[in-house]
Amino acid sequence: MKTRIIPLITGILLASGTASAASLDVKITNLTQGIYFTPLLVSAHTSNAMLFQTGEQASEALQAMAEGGSLTGLSEILTGINANAMENPAGGLLGPVASTMTSLETDAGNDRLSIVAMMLPTNDGFVGLNSWPIPTTPGTYHIYLNAYDAGTEANNELVVNGSGAPNTPGIPASPGVDPGTQGSGVTETESNTLVHIHRGNLGDDDSTGGKSDLHNTVHRWLNPVAKVTVTVK
Numbered sequence: 001m002k003t004r005i006i007p008l009i010t011g012i013l014l015a016s017g018t019a020s021a022a023s024l025d026v027k028i029t030n031l032t033q034g035i036y037f038t039p040l041l042v043s044a045h046t047s048n049a050m051l052f053q054t055g056e057q058a059s060e061a062l063q064a065m066a067e068g069g070s071l072t073g074l075s076e077i078l079t080g081i082n083a084n085a086m087e088n089p090a091g092g093l094l095g096p097v098a099s100t101m102t103s104l105e106t107d108a109g110n111d112r113l114s115i116v117a118m119m120l121p122t123n124d125g126f127v128g129l130n131s132w133p134i135p136t137t138p139g140t141y142h143i144y145l146n147a148y149d150a151g152t153e154a155n156n157e158l159v160v161n162g163s164g165a166p167n168t169p170g171i172p173a174s175p176g177v178d179p180g181t182q183g184s185g186v187t188e189t190e191s192n193t194l195v196h197i198h199r200g201n202l203g204d205d206d207s208t209g210g211k212s213d214l215h216n217t218v219h220r221w222l223n224p225v226a227k228v229t230v231t232v233k
Helices: 060-068 072-080
Strands: 022-030 041-045 084-087 099-106 112-120 125-133 139-149 226-232
Touching: 022 041, 022 112, 041 072, 041 099, 060 072, 060 112, 060 125, 072 084, 084 099
Parallel strands: none
Antiparallel strands: 022 099, 022 226, 041 084, 041 112, 112 125, 125 139, 139 226
16 A cells, blocks of 8 residues: 655644654755845654645645745644754854754654755745655765745745735845845746746846846856755764
8 A cells, every 4th residue: 555645734643653863963055146045944753744745735834934934834833743843043044155053853753854944035935855864874964955936926026025924925035135126027927836846036137127126147046055964973
């Protein structure tokens, strides 16, 4: 019989298995030239749970994180399933080429590592590591992370004060380089409403008009957007 993986977003926890506890050091490096990560959520949980899943609809908790950087909903779910989690190890935004490190003590059965954070400036883009099996052999391991689109908001690339709440279109902030103004919007629709690999920002070179408020020489990226170094003790 095929085993069905239950996404963490459902809040359902199945048997946790017999995996041993582990002690980890987790280093996260932003590899982009002009994108910032909102406060990161680093978690260890069972193999039957996931923070997100490509090709599936985003949960409300994931949407809140991807559109506005809120970790509240995801953190509540993690607490409810007895996951081990660390919020905001960087103490705020993690800027381009910057790194942050945290330690994580996992309980027996929490043998999968997940990491998420919103990417700014994007409409609903996030960096993610999804249910990576934590090695049982001590050593140092390297993982490269892609950027994902939650599929919950059109990528209009317009910076709008007060946006960031679910179902409120617009990019809530553009840290670093000041954004352009008076953009008309790259698009008003999102054809792929499931979690998928982000196409990247388009931007333009018009600081007081054009379609985008983002800069095509600053706010574009290519995957991977982050590097994670995990040291299993």
